[in-house]
Amino acid sequence: MSGQERHAVLGRRLPKINSVAAVTGRSRYTVDLTVPGMLYARVLRSPHPHASIVKLDVNRARALPGVAAVVTAEDVAANSLGASVKHRPLLAAGVVRCFGEPVAAVAAISDGIAAKALELIEIEYDPLPAVFDVNAATAPGAPLIHSDKSGYARLPALEQWFVREQGNVSHRVRLVSGDIDAVLRRAPRIYNASFATQPVSHVCPESHAALATIEPSGRLVLWCSTGKPARVHGQICGLLGIDSSKLRIEVGDVGCDFGAKGEVSIEAIVALLALKTRRPVRGMFSREEEFTGAGLRIATEIDATLGVAADGQLLAMDMAFRNDIGPYDGYGSMVTVWAAVCAGGPYEIANMRIVGESIHTNNLRGASFRGFGNPQVSFARECLLDMAAKDLGMDPIALRRRNAWKDGSVTVTGQELHSDRYGLGFIETLDRLRDRFPATADQHANSGPIRRGVGYACGLHGSGYGCLIDADTSGAILKLTPDGTFILFSGAMDVGQGTTTSIIQLVAETIGVEPDQVILSSQDTDSVPFDGGASASRQLYISGNAALRAAQSVRSRILAIAADILKIDADKLVIRDGAVRATDPALSNRSITLPRLALYAINSRGEQPIGFGTYSLQGALLNAEGKGDPIGAFLFASQRAEVEVDIETGVVRVLSLAGAHDVGRAINPMVVEGQIEGSLIQGMGYALLEEVRQHDGRPIGPDLEHYLVPMSADLPELVSIIVETHEPSGPLGAKGAGEAGLVPTAAAIANAIENAAGVRITKLPITPERVLDAIRARRAG
């Protein structure tokens, strides 16, 4: 096939397909859209972290001139949402369980009138006892956030871990291998510590936004900013009680997702208001609502113990972690299960016990965020490994390499890692990092107030939802048009990461054309087959596999048609330079261009060449004992951080961050580098700067003045090292690259700080105050 003859398109540093639109100001985000006669939506939100609503009267708001509709819980047909447990109301019904919870919404002819109408809604609350940390939430007598938590629909894939007894623990996952207690008792070296990570915001520059219109036929058309249109579609139809065929979702350019835009809120509110008024309605989150209403990276408390042999062999790891998922279990328990699966890292550790709990509090709602719980637990594990390396006098890379997964390793869930089934490039990521930065480059003579240090950390992640859903599915359609161009119908979403460009390269390579001969169709849910969307590092792996199959299918239709025309067997034909040609050089004059073939096919043969492909990752569910093959394809990242610590002020400056990432086949190295560099900097923000601080469930700020994210002045030297391997189940050997990136970064930086200043910080973010406190405590101790 063509793939073996030419790989000209694979590995090309092709600019993202929408780049020119972006640099010329022509991108169109949902927040840019307006339509004539459009109404403006605003949402009334709870000022209390936990309260009964004792009075809600919207009559005065409804009577305000210019107000078209005011909706409350009563207007929502099936008022419950949530991927893990279906119990989050779109609009609060009788009780609010966190600050900022939506209570009512207004549509008015201007944004100003909508804001005014919110003030006219008469609402009274009766505050309820609330709980703001996971330990208080699980203490005896803690206020219950859901009085009957068993009464809601739940995700079947997590059922074995649902906690039935009363309380605030939603799910408790337990993964065990070997004989942890006995081995820990006799392990020569024991390292243990407690860690805590903070809630952070995705800070998508384009906020959540939606514009709903009603077609003359009565169908609802919703434009929204999301990387998961099919999932948003399903949630809205369920909430509003509309048939799936009565809603079309369209998505234009998306100003980031990072996991934030898969659980609906404003999208469904706007749809509800449009159905109510029969008029177009637009709504968008303010930046404050992005902090309070969009969900945050889940804060995690971790206790972990590592048992190690004197030669550095990892014998046992015991980890218990508590995820603060806030009042509703959307992605929360899925995050907990995924974190448990990844907690042991890419290491052979025969004896393991991982216990993860998702716990309800009245803090701001937890959500999915790039890494899906994995950066939290990996921070703990990689810090412990560093403590072990230092204590044993081992090079931190050597310690990790000694224990690294290799062909034949078995994971905590019993997944057997065979290289004919999985790409296993972890050891190569370590070696490539060490090649680039020899151990001699890690040595610094430290004196004076500015101390320099180097730290390492590693992580694994998976491509696809794996054990979290029954079937992780994407489809794709490819159609040959009369000018010889192919139109790709795919629900794979570019939320910035560049996947659609990579998928176009896959398709072009497979068919045998240039990438500019493949055009991505507009992506509305009517036209494209179901696609699970941009999440779980799944787009290139799963949607790419679907597109690859569609390309193979349209290619064989084209070759079959050409075989009839050229009177040459299809297996002796190839598509090259815009035509179908004979592979036999003696027959080089026998060819037909793609436009001629397309016209002939349509006009004379009565068949437009169309290909369809689908791909689904299945069979990954874990059984009741927590055993199974939860990960479809493994992603690996090894990272190095070099920092300067001012031991008089506690200020940390990151000088350099390097990541060596196993991404399978790098379809587009520029896109892959973008993922590595972007995740290194996001990981640096997670390590040092970012935190949505809350006081008794109420956020401080929250705005971009109080919430710090990395800016250009913070930019260290970035080194991205692409480790190419072949993923047997991936499309042309590729797999995901989006999420493994920031899994190890915070630990690499914490380890570098320890190396520089001799203090082990176990709480994120690592602020100057925390560094200074630790330095003072060490001096005092």
Place this chain on the structure above:
Amino acid sequence: MTAIEANVTDEVTFVLNGVPVSAAIDLATTAFDLLRHEFRLTSVRSACDGIGMCGACTILVNGRASPSCLLLAIDLAGARVETVDALADGESLHPLQQAFVAMGALQCGYCTAGMLLSAKALLDEIPRPSRDQIARALTGNLCRCTGYAKIFEAIEVAAEGSKA
């Protein structure tokens, strides 16, 4: 402070992307509101709700990069105002635009217009900037996707190209 009342109106006249324009404004209108909502220049974006912390609404006023949310519309009076919409010469991209595309200096693209304008102001003043000068010039422009490295590289490539 009651000096600026929403109903006090005035007219502002300036040159927008090479075209003389005027608009009736009330004195509390920001330059951001005027450009994005009245002139419908959607390339002038916002991520911080008007507190000058994201740089997505950056414009050039007499060649200087400024967040338009921190300027009043009346501040534009008599000025030469540029947005990214006029950066290309017809279909021919500005060297910075070419470099941003070629170097992968954008992902979601939301911050790109502001980045390009801050970079243009920099290169117009300092044709061959150092890394520190680039970092300073972009210090108000938030990018959540790229990690900034490719943006720096693109600016360096554009600077070299313009010199060659």
